[in-house]
Amino acid sequence: MSQVLHTPPAPAPAEADLSALAARHGLSVSGARPSLPQYVRQLWARRHFITAFATAKLTAQYSQAKLGQVWQIATPLLNAAVYYFIFGVLLGTSRGVSDYIPFLVTGVFIWTFTQNSIMAGTRAISGNLGLVRALHFPRAALPISFALQQLQQLLFSMAALVVILLCFGIPVSVSWLLIVPVLFLQFVFNSGVSMIMARMGAKTPDIAQLMPFILRTWMYVSGVMFSIDNTLKRSGMPHTAKVLLESNPAAVYIDLMRFALIDSFHAHQLPHHVWAYATGWALLAGVGGFIYFWKAEETYGRG
Known part of the structure; x- marks a missing residue:
């Protein structure tokens, strides 16, 4: 009788075989992180959503302003005008720089692309919790779509940049074709950093x-308003500081765009191995940022 009383009950068959039963019928934990290849396939399947979401955000950005989409071009131009007055006129950073206004406007536009992509990416998850909690989709679509939105805005701004270049006597040349690989590498870099910041911001x-x-x-250390090449020639900076300035990813993409667009910006003003820097930063940020973001996929929108 005592043996009957003290014998622990056997586990219920339904509880013991629950995980096996779920696996047999293809069930998985709700919200579980997919494998990396599966995640990439899911993201590619939503490429049309990413494009449409970016375009809708861009259209709605200035919908309440009377000038509407004109601000897409006016905002970076006004920033460039302020920087020209402060740095070019008052501080004299224009000395020794050929075609300073095209030089400055190009730097402002390309820097704004990176700056706005990262800022938007930081709020990509925390600022869209309603969407994240209501719909099931790969969350990396959000920071990527915000980076794409900023690329679309940059392309609008490039129209104004072309007019400025032509007004200052800079001719259209074959080197302008370099715009495509430069913007592609910068977009990959921006998207990767945006995904890193999206996870941290979430x-x-x-x-x-x-x-x-x-x-x-x-x-301020990316050469937006001044020539890094001229500064390094005049300064007695230690070698490590020079390498850090030249390999700064923002400066690399800005200088490559200046080299592509401005005929007075020559190859000797670029850092050594500049294309290797540009490609390396894009791969490091793009691939690393994507994996870093994916690892926390199941945590977004919870809590």
Whole structure:
């Protein structure tokens, strides 16, 4: 009798075989992270959503303003005008720089592409929790779509940049074809950094308040308003500082775009191995950022 009383009950067959039963019928945990190849396939399947979402965001960005989409071009031009007055006129950074206004406007436009992509990416998850919680889709679609939105805005701005270049006597040349690979590499880089910041911003939303200060500091060392090549020639910086300035990814993409567009910006003003830098940064940020974001896929929108 005592043996009957003290014998522990056998586990219920339904509980013991629950995981096996689920596996047999192809069931999985809701919201579980897919494998990396499967995640890439899911993302590719939603490419039309990514494009449509980016276009809709771009269209709605200035929908409440009376000038509407004119601000897509006016905003970076006004920024360039302010930087020209402060840095080109008051601080004299235009000395020794040929075609300074095209030089400056190109730097502002290309930097704005990176800056806005990263800022939008930081809020990609935390600012769209309703969408994340309501629909099932690969969350990487959000930071990528925001980077695509900024690329679309840059292409609008490039129309104004072309007019400025022609007004200052810079002819159309074959080197303008380099715009395509430069923008592609910069877009991959921006998307990767946006995904890194999206994951960090999803966990700690306060990062979005810190990013403007970080980005402003980054801008000041990226040669947006001055020539890094001229500065390095005149300064007695240690070799390590020179390498850091020349390999700065923002500066690399800005200088490559200047080389493509401005005929007075020559190859000797570019850092050595500049295309290797541009490709390496794109691969490092793009692939690394994508994997880093994917690893936390099941956590987005929870809590």
